[in-house]
Amino acid sequence: MGYIPSIGMEVHAQLLTESKMFCACPTRFGDLPNTNVCPICLGMPGVLPVPNKKAVEHVIRAALALNCQIAPVAMFYRKNYFYPDLPKGYQISQYGEVHPIGVRGFLEIEVEGARVPVRIRRVHLEEDTGKLFHYLPGESEVDFNRAGAPLMEIVTDFPPDLHSAEAAKEYLVQLRAVLTYLGVCDGKMEEGSLRCEPNISVAPEGSAQLGVKTELKNLNSFRAVVRGIEFEVERQIKILQEGGQVVQETRGWSEEGAYSFPMRTKEFEQDYRYFPEPDIVPIQITDEWLEQLRATIPELPLQKADRYRKEYGLGAIETRILTADIHTATYFEQCVALGVEPKTASNWITVELQARLNETNTDIRHSKLQPAHLADLIELLQKGVISGRIAKELFDEVFQSGETPSQIVQARGLVQISDEDALRAAARKVIAANPDVVEKYRAGKTSVMSFLVGQLMRETQGRANPQRAGEILREELD
Amino acid sequence: MAITLEQMRHTAKLARLELTDEQLTELMRPINALMEHFERLQALPLDAVEPTSHSIPVFNAFREDEVGATLARADALANAPEARDGLFIVPRIVEE
Ligand SMILES: [Zn+2]
Numbered sequence: 001m002g003y004i005p006s007i008g009m010e011v012h013a014q015l016l017t018e019s020k021m022f023c024a025c026p027t028r029f030g031d032l033p034n035t036n037v038c039p040i041c042l043g044m045p046g047v048l049p050v051p052n053k054k055a056v057e058h059v060i061r062a063a064l065a066l067n068c069q070i071a072p073v074a075m076f077y078r079k080n081y082f083y084p085d086l087p088k089g090y091q092i093s094q095y096g097e098v099h100p101i102g103v104r105g106f107l108e109i110e111v112e113g114a115r116v117p118v119r120i121r122r123v124h125l126e127e128d129t130g131k132l133f134h135y136l137p138g139e140s141e142v143d144f145n146r147a148g149a150p151l152m153e154i155v156t157d158f159p160p161d162l163h164s165a166e167a168a169k170e171y172l173v174q175l176r177a178v179l180t181y182l183g184v185c186d187g188k189m190e191e192g193s194l195r196c197e198p199n200i201s202v203a204p205e206g207s208a209q210l211g212v213k214t215e216l217k218n219l220n221s222f223r224a225v226v227r228g229i230e231f232e233v234e235r236q237i238k239i240l241q242e243g244g245q246v247v248q249e250t251r252g253w254s255e256e257g258a259y260s261f262p263m264r265t266k267e268f269e270q271d272y273r274y275f276p277e278p279d280i281v282p283i284q285i286t287d288e289w290l291e292q293l294r295a296t297i298p299e300l301p302l303q304k305a306d307r308y309r310k311e312y313g314l315g316a317i318e319t320r321i322l323t324a325d326i327h328t329a330t331y332f333e334q335c336v337a338l339g340v341e342p343k344t345a346s347n348w349i350t351v352e353l354q355a356r357l358n359e360t361n362t363d364i365r366h367s368k369l370q371p372a373h374l375a376d377l378i379e380l381l382q383k384g385v386i387s388g389r390i391a392k393e394l395f396d397e398v399f400q401s402g403e404t405p406s407q408i409v410q411a412r413g414l415v416q417i418s419d420e421d422a423l424r425a426a427a428r429k430v431i432a433a434n435p436d437v438v439e440k441y442r443a444g445k446t447s448v449m450s451f452l453v454g455q456l457m458r459e460t461q462g463r464a465n466p467q468r469a470g471e472i473l474r475e476e477l478d
Numbered sequence: 479m480a481i482t483l484e485q486m487r488h489t490a491k492l493a494r495l496e497l498t499d500e501q502l503t504e505l506m507r508p509i510n511a512l513m514e515h516f517e518r519l520q521a522l523p524l525d526a527v528e529p530t531s532h533s534i535p536v537f538n539a540f541r542e543d544e545v546g547a548t549l550a551r552a553d554a555l556a557n558a559p560e561a562r563d564g565l566f567i568v569p570r571i572v573e574e
Binding site: 017018019023024025026032033034035036037038039042050051052053054055056073075080082083084133134137138139140141142143144271273276278280281282283284 | 488492494531532534536537538539540541542543544545546547548549551554555562563564565566567568569570571
C-alpha cells in the first residue's frame with residue numbers, strides 16, 4: 001500500500017532592521033553576550049515597548065507579496081510561558097488568526113515544470129528569544145542579545161498542500177527568494193536568520209484523514225530540510241507498515257548522523273493564555289499606507305523568470321539560477337544594461353561565475369569580478385581581440401584581482417594574433433614538429449585537424465584566433 | 479460556574495506558585511466570588527459589541543528604526559541571582 005506524506009511549514013525569518021522590535025538596541029549579530037540589551041528587552045519592571053515601524057512595514061510588504069489579506073487593524077498579544085530564553089515570562093506575538101498582519105495568502109512554487117500555489121494561513125510579527133547555552137550540567141547560560149529582535153512567522157495552511165520533501169524544499173526556495181527580493185530578511189539558513197520547522201505526517205493512499213504529525217527542528221540548510229523530511233516520512237511509513245502508531249512529538253534532526261530523534265517534551269501541555277498586549281496600541285493599516293507599501297514591492301522571482309524567458313529567450317534552468325536571489329538577478333541585469341547580449345551574459349554568470357563563487361564561497365555582491373568587468377571581457381572576446389581560452393584565463397584572474405580585463409590585455413600583450421605572418425610561421429612550426437599527424441591528415445583523416453589547431457594554440461600561448469589558425473593550417477598543408 | 483481544585487492547581491502551576499491543597503482551597507472562595515462577577519458580565523447581551531482591548535482611540539504609536547543606547551553589561555547583569563563571563567546563569571530546564 002502506498003502512503004501520501006503531508007507537510008506543513010512553519011518558517012521564522014529574522015527581519016532586516018537596525019534596531020530591535022520594541023527597543024532601540026542593535027540587532028547586530030556576533031557581539032559579546034548581553035551587550036545589546038536594555039531594560040526593555042531584559043523585561044525590567046515598568047518599561048514600555050514601542051514597535052519598530054520598519055519591522056511592521058517589512059511584514060506588511062511580505063504579506064502583500066505572499067498574496068495575503070491584510071488586517072485593517074492588527075494587534076499584538078502576550079503569549080505567556082516560562083522559559084529562560086524569555087526574560088519577561090511572555091513573548092509579544094500575534095495570536096493565531098485573530099488580527100495577525102496577513103492571512104489567507106499563497107505562494108506559487110514550481111513542481112515538475114508547473115506552477116502550483118501553496119496556501120498560506122498567516123504571516124505575523126513577533127519578537128525573537130534569547131539564546132541558551134548548556135555548557136555545565138544542571139545550569140544554562142543565557143545571552144539576551146537576540147531577545148526582542150523582530151521575527152516574522154509564516155505558516156502554511158491546513159490541510160497541507162505540500163506532499164514531498166522536494167516540494168517542501170521548493171516552497172522554502174521560493175519563500176527565501178521572495179523575502180530576499182523584498183529585502184526583509186537575508187535568508188541565511190546556516191546562521192539561523194531563516195528557520196524552518198516542518199510538521200510531517202503520512203496517511204495511506206486514498207485515506208480521507210491525515211496521519212499523526214511530528215514536528216522537525218534543527219534544519220539548518222536546504223539539504224537538511226530535504227534529508228530530514230525524507231527520513232521522517234520513511235520512519236513513519238515503517239511504523240505504520242509494522243502496525244504501530246506514530247507518536248505526536250517534536251523531533252530534532254542530526255545532520256551528521258542523518259537521523260531524527262525525539263526531543264524531550266514539555267512537562268505538561270502548554271497553556272499560553274494569550275491576551276491583548278495592553279502596552280501597545282493597535283496597528284491600523286489604512287488603504288493609503290497599504291498602497292504606499294505595495295508600490296515598493298519589486299518584480300518577484302517567478303515574474304522575473306517569466307520575463308527573462310519571454311524577453312531574452314533564456315532557458316528554464318538558467319532563469320532559475322539567475323532569479324534564485326535578487327543579487328544574482330541584479331548582476332545579470334547590470335550586464336544586460338551594459339550592452340551584453342542576455343544569452344551571453346547568462347552563460348558566463350550561470351556557468352563560470354557561479355562555479356567560482358561556489359568554490360570560493362563568495363557572495364555575488366562581494367565578487368571582485370563586477371558586471372563592468374564581465375562586459376569588458378565579453379566585448380574583448382566578441383571583437384576578436386582575445387581568444388576564448390585567454391578569456392577564461394582572464395576571467396579567473398579578474399575574479400581574483402578585480403583588475404580591468406582590457407588593461408590586463410594591453411599590459412600583457414594578450415591580444416589575439418590574427419596577424420597572417422605570425423600565424424603562418426607558427427603553423428609551419430607545428431607542421432614540422434608533427435610529421436606523423438600531418439601524414440594522417442594527408443591520408444584523408446581530416447579529424448586530426450583539431451589536434452593541430454590545439455598545437456598551434458599552445459605555440460601561441462592561446463592567443464591565436466582559432467578559426468583563422470585552422471584556415472592557415474589547411475592552406476599550408478594542401 | 480465555580481472553579482475546581484484541579485483548575486486551581488493548574489492555574490498555580492502556570493504562575494509557578496507553590497501552594498498546598500489547603501492554601502488552594504482557601505483561595506477558591508475569593509476566586510469564585512470573582513468568577514461570579516464575570517458570570518454577571520457574561521450574561522449581558524454583547525453580541526453586537528466589538529471587543530475592546532484598548533480603551534483609548536489611539537493607533538500606530540511607532541518608533542523609527544534607529545539604534546539607541548544600550549545598558550553596560552555590568553549593569554545588565556547587576557540584579558541577576560547568578561552570572562558568569564557576561565552570561566546570565568539559570569537552572570537547567572531542558573536536558574540536552
Ligand atoms: Zn533592548
